[in-house]
Amino acid sequence: MSLNLTVMLDESAKVRPQKPALVLGEEKVTYAALREASMRFAAALSSLGIEPGDRVAIMVPNVPQFAIAYYGILRAGAVVVPLNVLLQGPEVAYHLGDSGAKVLVAWDGFLEAAGRGYEEASGCGHLIVAGEKEEVPEGALGFRELLEQNPPEFETVQTMPDDTAVIIYTSGTTGRPKGAELSHFNLFYNAVCNADKLVQTSEEDAGIAALPLFHIFGQTAVLNTFVYSGNTITMIPRFEPEAVLGAIERDRITIFTGVPTMYQYLLHHPAADAHDTSSLRLGISGGASMPVEVLRRFEEKFGITILEGYGLSETSPVVCFNRSAEERKVGSIGLPIWGIEAKVVDEDDREVPRGETGELVVRGHAIMKGYYGRPKETAEAMRGGWFHTGDLARMDEDGYIFIVDRKKDMIVRGGYNVYPREVEEAIYEHPAVAEVAVVGVPHEELGEEVVAVVVPKEGARVEEEEIIAFARERVARYKYPRHVVFVDELPKNATGKILKRELDPERLGPEVRRSR
Known part of the structure; x- marks a missing residue:
């Protein structure tokens, strides 16, 4: 039995053709229009020589073109490789090379990094540029123009349930990002x-x-x-x-x-x-x-x-x-x-x-x-x-x-396991704390020491000793932070997840390496 993820779009377009599927400000794309645009893009990919199983990368933010490209790639039987729009050139090149992508669809607002990655990657044959202005550089193709040039009907490639639909790259917290193959x-x-x-x-x-x-x-x-x-x-x-x-x-x-x-x-x-x-x-x-x-x-x-x-x-x-x-x-x-x-x-x-x-x-x-x-x-x-x-x-x-x-975030302090989330939950109860990340830093005697990195609420005044005392009343003695570092913001990835690996222990001060 075949299964292609685009069946979801096709069924909704059949039942609610004129209902808006996507809204961006004043722009509205109906289900019928989204389905047709995905067919045009699938036809465009086919005309470029993309075959079932080929990988096509998308470096596009949350705009209708993302959904059009996403379902168009799947409809052509190809594999979607979504890329973080904040990647820099070498990172783009790595993802394209590692996945073996044959096409990169890039938003014009990120074209500098996308274009550099495309040039550095071997085997990526086409760069398609989407955007509001869609100023297409020499040698690239325009997304809007491709849609206009290709027919509104395309026979969806009948993929099997276990065929790969998307290769999604992990965040790379333990090394270079790996591509997880997800099936239809x-x-x-x-x-x-x-x-x-x-x-x-x-x-x-x-x-x-x-x-x-x-x-x-x-x-x-x-x-x-x-x-x-x-x-x-x-x-x-x-x-x-x-x-x-x-x-x-x-x-x-x-x-x-x-x-x-x-x-x-x-x-x-x-x-x-x-x-x-x-x-x-x-x-x-x-x-x-x-x-x-x-x-x-x-x-x-x-x-x-x-x-x-x-x-x-x-x-x-x-x-x-x-x-x-x-x-x-x-x-x-x-x-x-x-x-x-x-x-x-x-x-x-x-x-x-x-x-x-x-x-x-x-x-x-x-x-x-x-x-x-x-x-x-x-x-x-x-x-x-x-x-x-x-x-x-x-x-x-x-x-x-x-x-x-x-x-990998667990802290071992003096032979005791400290789970940062438990300490963070306690500190979040403080009325002056907007955000907190608890990390372990190297310590001469204990192996690791517990440090809280705190973003105070706007207009709030709070001292290090106050946070330490507050946590000490709520968690065991070996768990509470001995040091608190105040920052304006915590490093985050594109989804808003706090990146503890970017809280460099060396920048948190040498004093945390001594007992307190």
């Missing part, structure tokens, strides 16, 4: 589960693409979920709290999907009370652990329920979710979704008793085929038929899973 079935069924069993979308719902669509969270939980349900998606090219709040009010958004830092920015934005956000019925959070205090304050202020889930690039991404306000356990990532098994294991891959901490491993329909071109890394990650997430977790008696921390 991986992505199709994850979107169906998300829409029908988790979020439970209806005709009245409207979503918002504040998450970048080049990230798997945005692709599945926003683009594919709402296209499958035939809902309208408002596109936000770059996350800005004011733009999001304005879009929620203007387009009567019912479901907001984001990472915890997005909720924090919306919560603390001075114009939050000036916008009518009463249309919101649900918040979906993932990508990182949601601080309980942030969740509580957001729900109180906006009058909605936030349901937290969990997933990774390698898992399409959703594998765990809190089902509803009645069933959820605040602070947990919920239960494994339908068709997914999960367990917590020790270093020898033996399941640990309920309540004990170990590595979370999962298996089921959402798990990737493997890392593209990396059989060794694939075998290591998939030991015993279970995908090893690298996240430390515990499972309670009811089967609810609580993420303790990233395995």
